Amino acid sequence: MANKWFVRNFAVVNLVLVSFCIISYVATIFSLVFLTYWRWPEGELGGVLDYRWVGISVVHHVVQENLEAVFSFPDYTSYFLTGFITFNLVALFLSRDLDATGQYWIRIRNSTILNIIIAILCEVAYVWWTMMFIDHKLRVTPHIGGVVQYQFPIYIWITHVYQGCKESSLNWHRPDFTLWLLFILLIRAVTMIRRKPNNSSTLA
Numbered sequence: 766m767a768n769k770w771f772v773r774n775f776a777v778v779n780l781v782l783v784s785f786c787i788i789s790y791v792a793t794i795f796s797l798v799f800l801t802y803w804r805w806p807e808g809e810l811g812g813v814l815d816y817r818w819v820g821i822s823v824v825h826h827v828v829q830e831n832l833e834a835v836f837s838f839p840d841y842t843s844y845f846l847t848g849f850i851t852f853n854l855v856a857l858f859l860s861r862d863l864d865a866t867g868q869y870w871i872r873i874r875n876s877t878i879l880n881i882i883i884a885i886l887c888e889v890a891y892v893w894w895t896m897m898f899i900d901h902k903l904r905v906t907p908h909i910g911g912v913v914q915y916q917f918p919i920y921i922w923i924t925h926v927y928q929g930c931k932e933s934s935l936n937w938h939r940p941d942f943t944l945w946l947l948f949i950l951l952i953r954a955v956t957m958i959r960r961k962p963n964n965s966s967t968l969a
Contacts (some may be wrong), residue, residue, distance in 0.1 A: 811912055
């Protein structure tokens with residue numbers, strides 16, 4: 766019964782999980798853009814990110830050369846990516862016990878392996894390439910604080926601030942590899958849905 770459920774809903778569940786990953790990731794980055802540009806009435810431009818993988822991350826605002834926590838958020842993107850990897854691992858292990866060797870199920874079995882590899886690369890890119898990059902560059906001494914700029918879906922820029930003003934334009938930038946990998950997973954999920962046979966007997 767579980768095997769049949771995974772066969773029938775594999776592509777749809779993957780699509781839902783990847784969609785949530787993209788939404789949470791883009792929302793996180795744009796939130797960082799807003800919060801690092803946001804001025805308190807007596808504050809200065811710029812913020813600092815204290816990123817915690819699968820934990821609660823905190824954005825601090827720069828207020829007269831001190832830091833004041835203004836926003837905290839769970840690491841939703843990592844949660845959804847972990848759920849995506851787990852779901853595909855379960856589907857992969859269940860395929861070993863399934864007697865059916867239909868073409869669609871063989872395609873699912875092969876798809877789970879590639880999905881897991883891409884999702885792991887995506888998790889590494891998200892944590893190390895994106896979030897830790899932002900975390901580190903916003904707090905590089907001696908000028909604590911900076912602003913995040915995002916050109917969706919191409920680049921993420923970090924610009925330092927000094928005494929409430931932008932020090933210069935675009936101190937550091939990185940390609941948005943995380944989102945590109947998520948788009949690959951999204952395209953794969955949509956492709957699996959389009960290739961799903963209409964005859965339910967072929968999915969049993």
